[in-house]
Amino acid sequence: MGMIGGGSGAFIGGVHRIAANIDGLISLHCGAFSSKPEVSKASGEALFLPADKSYTSFEQMIKTEAGLPAEQRMDFVSIVTPNHVHFEPAMMALDHGFHVVIDKPMTFTLDEAKALQQKVKETGLQLLLTHTYSGYPMVKQAKAMVREGKLGKIRKVYVEYPQGWLSSLSEKDGNKQASWRTDPSKSGKAGCMGDIGTHAAHLAEYITGLKIKEVCADINIVVPGRLLDDDGAILLHFDNGASGVLIASQVAVGEENALKIRVYGEKGGLEWRQEEPNTLLVRWSDQPMQVYRTGVGYADPLSSFAAHNTRTPGGHPEGYLEAFANLYRNFALTLQGLQNGQQVSAEALDFPSVDDGVRGMAFIDTVIESGQSTQKWTPFIV
């Protein structure tokens, strides 16, 4: 793995490295950790990289590595920079034959996303988009139960993502995470909706297998002085006739990272909360609610997709880093299989891809447009 971004002071770069480390399948090979050469170099040292594996720019890294013999070069790049530095390194990596891991939202604009989708299609390379939350075992279980028809036809989807960390104008207080996420020149046309709204939308579509067909959005800048949305609520219509609500807010003071989804079908409903991720509540019309738990052996066992993404027995909680690691592990297993000409299991192939990235960028465009419209419904068109 060659990392782009993630130098000291960054949050998500460290998360990516842990996620890549956990299963011993991936090693950090090189990095262009910062646009500042000395930061990149220092970061590489702190990560025990040989001096010549800390590059001073992603261009240098990609070109240099591409010129090395196959067994000496990185297998893929992992792009953990702010949104406005996603597209260029991703395209360049693909152009030089490297697979790509990229943080969401995938690009700065929808057009870039589509260009990337086209490139992936042409090159046949793999792209992993790190929608972390779809890596949780109980999210996999939820998806499996919907797919197997256990809930019947889906009628309602409520997904919410309240956070409180932007309740005040912390971007002016030197909070690096807040700073770029609230800056239109780095984050893109959306703030909250790009940062966490896309996660919520992806989770809803991932679990239900449905597509959002049209939206009605109320998009707000709540904290005075902020330049991008920090809050919003969206009515959803899905392609099967189901309806729903998506809430995303970064001004829900005191909330941490309270992503939660509820899905109701004709026969049953389910509920999952990211902050207690090893529990999946399953409700029935005429039976007591059931509490499904990660890693427990039931007579009617958990889905193979849940089991494949679990490392420990029941009651040994897995968390955010393991969910993130599941994305990396499945990506690595897929690359391994492709390299060895082996069949890759459906479980390993189940990671968010460039197509999800395109939908995410379209989601941003659509909800921002809807937020500005006086019409109730805005179609969600990719």
Next chain:
Amino acid sequence: MGMIGGGSGAFIGGVHRIAANIDGLISLHCGAFSSKPEVSKASGEALFLPADKSYTSFEQMIKTEAGLPAEQRMDFVSIVTPNHVHFEPAMMALDHGFHVVIDKPMTFTLDEAKALQQKVKETGLQLLLTHTYSGYPMVKQAKAMVREGKLGKIRKVYVEYPQGWLSSLSEKDGNKQASWRTDPSKSGKAGCMGDIGTHAAHLAEYITGLKIKEVCADINIVVPGRLLDDDGAILLHFDNGASGVLIASQVAVGEENALKIRVYGEKGGLEWRQEEPNTLLVRWSDQPMQVYRTGVGYADPLSSFAAHNTRTPGGHPEGYLEAFANLYRNFALTLQGLQNGQQVSAEALDFPSVDDGVRGMAFIDTVIESGQSTQKWTPFIV
């Protein structure tokens, strides 16, 4: 108390009687429990009423009681019939000098509600609208904390009310409760929105002290063959600039009566769930979340409004019937005070009134109109 409706087989009539009984302040004096004379008579007997106190119609009851000497007649009527039989007995009772307790939604139409409001104003009589949930001590506490400015200016309100009991077409299976609630000739122009949406809207306005200014509603009939809405979601704008979401559904299969509200201000947020009503979660930007509990003695004590509506010490859970009883108790204390020419405490006066009933009917009209509109926002005008 003279009861109108609530004969055997009814649900809410029994609840009203328990609520009136609990504190020993109110006794059942007479009733017109059913439009079927034999049912009314049998109900009266089962309730230990003398035979001459079971009337065969509300008209007979009101007229007869009005003709009795003051110390022998009922003090007020309690109307627990389906919505289409609210207005007439309420008007007649007021016209004959009786105070009124009435179930929500207050009337069949907004016009009736306004007529009732006018009549109450003219007569100076009291009207209690049984929005049960505002009777809970922790709801009172929430309201007090908002009013005292503990949360700062309110920014966000999320209120949701998922139920699952109408997930199938149970109105065709002889479910009496389902039957009239889904019948436009008995329920009015709304189903779910009238039955539980009004509760959610009232709770939001009650706690925050804000008024809904405009709405954007997605109103649905989910179960095929149903005639009235059984589901909906509404984007809310409040008069102070806050925004929010109201969810009400009766097809959220497996849910019981899961009314929940979250309010976030500049400084703090709070969360209350009806199904565990003795807990109020209070979140802060820079302090651990606090768990307020009914009846516990804190150094900074619970609001006098919470304390006044609590009967037991901490850890002795009070529930729905006590919340309902709080409405009756405050109504009774108010009548008592008025009769005795005493000052009535602010705590006792704090019960939902005819004005809330008018807003509830306007809410129904507004959200149904919005649901049919292609415009995003529909003003909420009373």
Next chain:
Amino acid sequence: MGMIGGGSGAFIGGVHRIAANIDGLISLHCGAFSSKPEVSKASGEALFLPADKSYTSFEQMIKTEAGLPAEQRMDFVSIVTPNHVHFEPAMMALDHGFHVVIDKPMTFTLDEAKALQQKVKETGLQLLLTHTYSGYPMVKQAKAMVREGKLGKIRKVYVEYPQGWLSSLSEKDGNKQASWRTDPSKSGKAGCMGDIGTHAAHLAEYITGLKIKEVCADINIVVPGRLLDDDGAILLHFDNGASGVLIASQVAVGEENALKIRVYGEKGGLEWRQEEPNTLLVRWSDQPMQVYRTGVGYADPLSSFAAHNTRTPGGHPEGYLEAFANLYRNFALTLQGLQNGQQVSAEALDFPSVDDGVRGMAFIDTVIESGQSTQKWTPFIV
């Protein structure tokens, strides 16, 4: 009902009155509310009793009422005084032909308890001991599931009852509840173990249908200056070979009234918490945990014992007062049935009786003895 004790300032008297009121089956007929005549008189007035129905002593009340014609006298007495004033009025009431409701622990000594048991047997009168917690619907459900063998043979019982209200020497600060409960001359030989330990022991035996066979107790006075135990933990052996633990403490600072029981059998386990009483968790060896809820209609319905003790549909929480009212209601239904020569249902007959009171007093004697013993096990003999 004629009440003994429960004048102004008392806690449990008010609870008894509410419990008696709720269902409209019982009315307060008279009272000897206090040993101070003026307090008794004032209490009677506040409760809307005629002046001649406020007696100045229980002796006067019992004798006077016994002399009245049957249709004018009270049906039963309710004794809500501190422990040292239980036995005398109870015996006198029984001797004069009145049924008895009595608070736990039943008497001051085990000998008194046995004398009461003998008297009840001789007179054929009914005695209700107010072990409130066995009145909860989900406790009834738990008992039913054990009895039906759903859990298999019972192996483990964990019951705990932490409270924090005696964490400091509040009996010196004028806390009336604390004052008599920590006074050996009023409370008896045990403090915490009599006040709440007996509840825990009763709950364990009630749900499991087992009897405690021997105990090993660690009984403590934690707060310096206190005269009676305020804390203890007890290892339990049951008559079927099961073992368990009973914890009771009044110095678990910050706890409210956190009675909780877990029972595990060969096939399944269950968990119930008094502070969220409408939920019963049921665990299985090879199925997801199930969450049973009061008042919900399942395909395999809740026990008739649970249903009989429930007033509202699912999601409308019932609490402590309703549990207490269930005791009164079942007692009233039993008296009614006996008076009318009708068969009393098993559900109505299911209330704690004089035999439970004797076991409670034996529990106190046994655990206090065990606490002083250097031997590990002390037999529980009644």
Next chain:
Amino acid sequence: MGMIGGGSGAFIGGVHRIAANIDGLISLHCGAFSSKPEVSKASGEALFLPADKSYTSFEQMIKTEAGLPAEQRMDFVSIVTPNHVHFEPAMMALDHGFHVVIDKPMTFTLDEAKALQQKVKETGLQLLLTHTYSGYPMVKQAKAMVREGKLGKIRKVYVEYPQGWLSSLSEKDGNKQASWRTDPSKSGKAGCMGDIGTHAAHLAEYITGLKIKEVCADINIVVPGRLLDDDGAILLHFDNGASGVLIASQVAVGEENALKIRVYGEKGGLEWRQEEPNTLLVRWSDQPMQVYRTGVGYADPLSSFAAHNTRTPGGHPEGYLEAFANLYRNFALTLQGLQNGQQVSAEALDFPSVDDGVRGMAFIDTVIESGQSTQKWTPFIV
């Protein structure tokens, strides 16, 4: 790191490897994964080790590695075998100058534990005992709050560890984990008490800083045909006069890994549950309960010990593997510091050591002895 045990089919070996991987500070250098050479070799290959780094016995590994130049040999061994194969490799490793990571319970007998303690003292090498649960950030926070006196003098400690996985005789069904744990020749003189009782005891002493002074144990074999205890409950007396209860059971059917501890002092109490490890409940006598959460920035910040052991911001749950990784990370930071002659921080030094291992073995001896005694109290002497 050189691993002893942990070949394919083992549970805890994989956990150790993940824990070692997470932070990129430790790499798997070699292993003697199984006493079967072919299993060891295959395991090494699956872990991407060079062929010459898969040894066929721990003796071979230790001797060979000890003979290599310093920069080519492993830094420490990690022993993840069943209990009866702990002592020999640990002693041999220490004798050859290697630091040791070892699973709990540390040895087969208390004498072995003391010998190991002596050896560690003599050699000055480090030994990490993997009491995982003390690696959780909120456990660190709990310990810090006790140490800072926030709770006042500790009065009560309740620690419980119910599991259900040995509810039936699964050791006869080919469950490898069950098989050795219930075999006295591999597990030692205790089953449940060694496997999980030691964890509970360690957690209690770790958080409170107190030492258990005497115990009164009820130790059971619940499942017929089993040879070692699968259940027990223990009354505890601590050296400061506090008392408590320790429950450990592997027959609490349906429970997963429900380790939980509550500690009450004069001023406050705290509660932590392993299955939701990022939450610490803190109760006060006169303030609402507070909910402390991992990784959240409070005005009065979380302890440096909690912060040091946290990788992600609030709301991004960390779990069992991260707690385990914290042990390894702190061990690695300590070795690093010692190697570099740097000061090691108090936070890094805070990992369970050989002294905890000796107390664990003494705990086993003491509770088994107490379980067989007719005397109530058995002194806990190391």
